[in-house]
Amino acid sequence: MALKHYTLDFKLCMAVDPASTVPDLLSIFHEQEMTETVHETNGKGYLGTFVGKNSWLVILRVHSHGLVTVDLQCYEEDDIAQVDNLLNALETKLKVILNGNIKRIKRLPALIRGAEVDRYWPTSDGRLVEYDMDQLVHEEDSAFQNIKILHSQQYGNVIILKDDYNLAECDLPYTQAIMGSGRENYTGKEVLILGGGDGGILFELVKQKPKMVIIVYIDQKVIDASRKYMRGACGNIYDNQEVDCYQIIIGDCVPALKKYVQEGKTFDYVINELTAIPSSREPKEDSIWEFLRLTLNMSIKVLRPSGKYLTQANLLTKSLSLYEEELGKLPCPVEFSKEVACVPSYLEQWVFYSVWKK
Numbered sequence: 001m002a003l004k005h006y007t008l009d010f011k012l013c014m015a016v017d018p019a020s021t022v023p024d025l026l027s028i029f030h031e032q033e034m035t036e037t038v039h040e041t042n043g044k045g046y047l048g049t050f051v052g053k054n055s056w057l058v059i060l061r062v063h064s065h066g067l068v069t070v071d072l073q074c075y076e077e078d079d080i081a082q083v084d085n086l087l088n089a090l091e092t093k094l095k096v097i098l099n100g101n102i103k104r105i106k107r108l109p110a111l112i113r114g115a116e117v118d119r120y121w122p123t124s125d126g127r128l129v130e131y132d133m134d135q136l137v138h139e140e141d142s143a144f145q146n147i148k149i150l151h152s153q154q155y156g157n158v159i160i161l162k163d164d165y166n167l168a169e170c171d172l173p174y175t176q177a178i179m180g181s182g183r184e185n186y187t188g189k190e191v192l193i194l195g196g197g198d199g200g201i202l203f204e205l206v207k208q209k210p211k212m213v214i215i216v217y218i219d220q221k222v223i224d225a226s227r228k229y230m231r232g233a234c235g236n237i238y239d240n241q242e243v244d245c246y247q248i249i250i251g252d253c254v255p256a257l258k259k260y261v262q263e264g265k266t267f268d269y270v271i272n273e274l275t276a277i278p279s280s281r282e283p284k285e286d287s288i289w290e291f292l293r294l295t296l297n298m299s300i301k302v303l304r305p306s307g308k309y310l311t312q313a314n315l316l317t318k319s320l321s322l323y324e325e326e327l328g329k330l331p332c333p334v335e336f337s338k339e340v341a342c343v344p345s346y347l348e349q350w351v352f353y354s355v356w357k358k
Contacts (some may be wrong), residue, residue, distance in 0.1 A: 002076040008087055010094055011104040018046035021062050023098055034058065047145075054078065055154075058086075058239035068094060076112065096176060116152065117195050118184035121165045122277060124315050133158070138227050142221040144317040147228045153208045155345040156232045159198055167198050168345035169232025175200040176339035177352045178271060178312055186210045186269065192302065194253045194295060195273035197222035199234025208238060213246040214267075215268040216253045223248070260291065272311040279319040293326060300330055305357060313338070315352040320351060331357040 031038060034050040040048045046062040056078070070090055074083055080176060091107065111130075112119065119133045135151040148160040156169030160334050167174065176182070179201065186304040187206040193215040205213050215224060227238035238248075249256060253274065259265075278285035299344055313320055320338070327334055336355045343350045 002039060003113045003189070004072075004074055004076050004078075004083075004110040005113055006072040006074075006083065006087060007106075007108050008091060008127060009104075010068040010102055010108045011100060011106070012068065012098065012101050013103050014101060015045075015064055015066040016062065016098065016101065018062040021094075021097055022046055022048065022060070023069070025060070025093055027144070028086070028093060031252060032056070032086055034095075042160070044098065053061040054084075056086075061230075066330075068098070070291045071187065071343075073334075077114070088110045088267075121160070122272070123346070125279065125348070129347055137298065138225055140221060140225070142219050144219045145222075147219075147222055147225055152345070157229050158345065159222075159226065159230055165346075167200060167233060169230060170344050171200075171233070171346070172204075173341050173349065174343040174346070175204050175314075176342075177339055177350070177357065178273060178310055179204060180308075180310060180354060181341070183340060184308065184310075189268035190214075190266075190340065191269045192267045192299075193214070193271045193273065194257075195275075196271070198226045198230055199223065199237050200230075200297060201271055201273065202246060202248075203233070203237040205278065210245060214248045214249060215246065216251060216256045218252055219249070220250045223250075253295065255300065257295065260302045261298055266302050266307070267303045268304055270307070270309045272296075272299060272309065276312060276314045277319065277323045279314060279317060289326075292323075297330065300332065300334065300355070300357070307356065309353075309355040311353050313353055314349050315348045315350055323353070 001357055029050045032052050034052040034056070038046040039049065039051045045064040048060045050058040050060065055075070057085060057124050059071045061069045069241060091105070095102070101316060108237065115135050117136050119130050120128055121131060122128055123349065132153045133150045136148065136155060137151050137157055138149040139352065140147050141286070144160040150160065150190055152158055152168060159166045173259050177270055179263040186205055188211050190211050191205060191213045193213065195217060196202060197217040197219060202213060202215050223238055226234050272295060275292065278288045313323060332355055334355050337350045341352060
């Protein structure tokens with residue numbers, strides 16, 4: 001059983017006196033056999049809750065700064081026509097009461113809370129997006145993370161790791177952008193992929209006939225789940241984990257990079273899909289920056305002189321300058337370019353970097 005949460009907002013030109021607003025609304029609640037409870041607001045307007053015999057809850061707030069809000073909570077199985085009738089009656093009455101003082105009316109579709117399939121996922125900058133998720137395809141916990149695969153009617157299956165939205169089967173533009181959008185020639189080249197457990201990059205790379213691709217990923221269960229449920233992104237690439245042109249190493253990328261540095265092993269390309277660039281220098285981001293610096297430094301060390309380091313960044317924000325500062329601190333001088341791509345299921349512009357030695 002899920003909860004539906006409806007909202008109705010009236011943005012006013014100027015504040016109103018609750019005493020002239022609320023009484024005319026009470027008859028609407030009484031018709032629904034709802035009981036009013038008035039709460040103390042310390043002079044900041046009116047706050048009343050109305051509870052009905054059908055367990056509906058309405059919160060009516062007349063804010064002291066010129067905003068009237070109505071929140072209605074009911075169960076998903078309740079009579080939606082009856083809910084609409086109540087909201088329509090409140091909206092109609094408020095239009096009359098507030099006539100000439102209304103700047104904007106906003107009524108949003110209902111939020112569905114506590115449903116079996118979670119439809120709401122934040123963007124990288126904290127905005128909330130509602131997806132058309134209709135099925136939990138797969139869920140399990142590995143030693144490293146919670147793994148969810150949900151089905152979207154628009155985007156196909158979507159993989160979500162540690163409640164972080166990762167990739168949908170339709171997100172080929174993401175994979176193409178992190179690979180250089182067709183500007184790079186991988187034929188006969190040696191490539192190291194850090195991360196990329198969904199298999200999308202490996203699947204697209206192998207089509208270009210590289211000499212060898214090594215993918216280092218920490219979680220076998222993500223690979224197994226992708227093989228079964230994300231074939232729109234990874235195709236059949238995980239049906240065999242080691243063939244002539246690619247090798248999958250299950251493990252932490254840091255020891256693997258250290259080993260390659262010590263051995264003098266180099267690559268034509270390093271593609272880093274481990275984590276997005278942090279959006280700030282706040283202390284909570286310190287561990288991510290530390291990890292990013294470590295993997296960036298070692299990746300540059302295992303690049304051949306003509307090689308390239310390719311990575312995702314984040315959405316198009318001022319935080320990109322923080323990453324470019326890190327590029328300027330590398331032990332050898334580098335140049336870089338960046339590309340903005342629209343990733344279908346992200347619903348935001350995403351930035352990708354190409355870095356090479358001068």
